[in-house]
Amino acid sequence: MRPIRIAIAGTGSIARLHATALAQLGDGATIVAATDVDAARLAAFCDSHGIAGRYDTLDGLLADCRPDLVHVCTPPGSHAGLALACLRAGLSVLVEKPPALSLAELHAMAAAQGKAGPFLATVFQHRFGSGARRLRRLICDGVLGRPLVAVCHTLWYRDQAYFDEPWRGRWDTEGGGPTMGHGIHQMDLLLYLLGDWTQVQSISRRQARRTDTEDLSMAHVTFASGAVASVVNSVLSPREESYLRFDFERATVELTHVYGYGEENWAITPAPGFEAEVLSAWEAGEHGVNSGHAAQFAAVLAALREGSAPPVTSADAVRTMQLVAGIYASASANRPVSPADLGPQSPFYQGMDGAGAVAGRLSGAAL
Numbered sequence: 533m534r535p536i537r538i539a540i541a542g543t544g545s546i547a548r549l550h551a552t553a554l555a556q557l558g559d560g561a562t563i564v565a566a567t568d569v570d571a572a573r574l575a576a577f578c579d580s581h582g583i584a585g586r587y588d589t590l591d592g593l594l595a596d597c598r599p600d601l602v603h604v605c606t607p608p609g610s611h612a613g614l615a616l617a618c619l620r621a622g623l624s625v626l627v628e629k630p631p632a633l634s635l636a637e638l639h640a641m642a643a644a645q646g647k648a649g650p651f652l653a654t655v656f657q658h659r660f661g662s663g664a665r666r667l668r669r670l671i672c673d674g675v676l677g678r679p680l681v682a683v684c685h686t687l688w689y690r691d692q693a694y695f696d697e698p699w700r701g702r703w704d705t706e707g708g709g710p711t712m713g714h715g716i717h718q719m720d721l722l723l724y725l726l727g728d729w730t731q732v733q734s735i736s737r738r739q740a741r742r743t744d745t746e747d748l749s750m751a752h753v754t755f756a757s758g759a760v761a762s763v764v765n766s767v768l769s770p771r772e773e774s775y776l777r778f779d780f781e782r783a784t785v786e787l788t789h790v791y792g793y794g795e796e797n798w799a800i801t802p803a804p805g806f807e808a809e810v811l812s813a814w815e816a817g818e819h820g821v822n823s824g825h826a827a828q829f830a831a832v833l834a835a836l837r838e839g840s841a842p843p844v845t846s847a848d849a850v851r852t853m854q855l856v857a858g859i860y861a862s863a864s865a866n867r868p869v870s871p872a873d874l875g876p877q878s879p880f881y882q883g884m885d886g887a888g889a890v891a892g893r894l895s896g897a898a899l
């Protein structure tokens with residue numbers, strides 16, 4: 533079995549984590565090339581990971597070598613352009629979150645895929661821990677009964693200096709604040725577990741940081757199943773926590789961590805009378821895989837080997853990005869928003885600011 537040949541675009545912080553995670557997969561993958569607009573970063577990255585192919589542009593890289601997969605690890609503003617260049621050259625691409633600045637960009641990227649490849653996938657690594665996969669299986673099998681109430685809190689802390697990085701805190705380069713950049717991880721996991729959302733009502737604030745975007749959003753989300761979730765996305769919270777809680781008819785399931793989870797981060801509390809069946813089903817499922825890039829990359833490589841669309845697919849990424857857009861749109865218009873409100877006619881389809889979500893310039897009619 534020959535290794536999957538990978539190229540990396542953008543050799544900053546998250547690219548180092550990609551290289552480490554790929555190394556954990558042994559002979560399954562090899563990084564053959566990298567590109568960065570910053571020559572010093574590119575050289576340091578390639579030196580420390582033994583990468584031979586070094587390019588100052590993606591076009592140069594694509595002209596010279598044909599990797600099986602390109603990991604896009606640049607700031608969000610360049611994701612669409614780089615991903616489209618790869619897809620149009622016939623190469624599959626795995627894009628870091630958020631996959632694009634807008635739904636419009638993401639749909640253009642998704643449309644450049646082929647039925648049998650090239651494929652577009654997004655990094656949402658928290659779907660791939662065994663706890664999440666086990667919970668999803670229990671939900672699908674009906675073991676826990678109907679989901680009724682959920683909590684999805686991303687309470688993280690980023691000081692003002694974090695926003696010194698020129699691309700952070702700006703609609704045109706980052707695409708949003710903690711809703712788009714941080715809470716998106718937890719919201720993606722919420723949607724993976726609870727399925728389609730039907731309505732969101734939210735507020736969005738700039739409480740303390742000097743940025744163009746929000747630094748806090750709070751939302752109520754209704755699901756097709758009838759479940760309702762409370763969602764908070766904050767970068768103002770000194771005691772950091774990523775907290776998801778699901779109250780089903782037959783059990784409460786909780787996940788408490790910050791940036792990644794293992795088995796020890798999950799707790800299950802059966803409802804009275806359901807102890808035996810709930811606990812035995814929870815014990816029986818898949819165990820021992822932490823959430824993280826390595827777990828997702830293993831699933832991506834397996835899909836590529838069998839010629840199927842790697843996870844997280846563009847359809848799943850669209851659903852998550854629609855919820856992000858819905859939170860901004862609802863906060864701006866101060867009314868509930870559904871996915872149907874977020875089609876190409878909506879300014880929130882073209883950009884998460886809707887040309888001024890935080891400033892609140894739009895009326896409900898403009899959605």
Ligand SMILES: NC(=O)c1ccc[n+]([C@@H]2O[C@H](COP(=O)([O-])OP(=O)(O)OC[C@H]3O[C@@H](n4cnc5c(N)ncnc54)[C@H](O)[C@@H]3O)[C@@H](O)[C@H]2O)c1
Nearest residue numbers: 542543544545546567568569570605606607608610628629
């Ligand atoms: N999945 C996660 O848990 C996670 C965590 C952190 C960051 N991220 C995401 O990873 C992405 C990158 O974040 P980061 O913290 O590594 O940023 P970074 O600023 O540390 O690194 C980005 C790199 O991309 C390079 N770059 C910029 N434009 C380029 C272009 N057009 N072509 C080639 N190289 C280019 C920069 O020179 C820099 O070296 C963002 O989308 C971010 O949201 C994901």
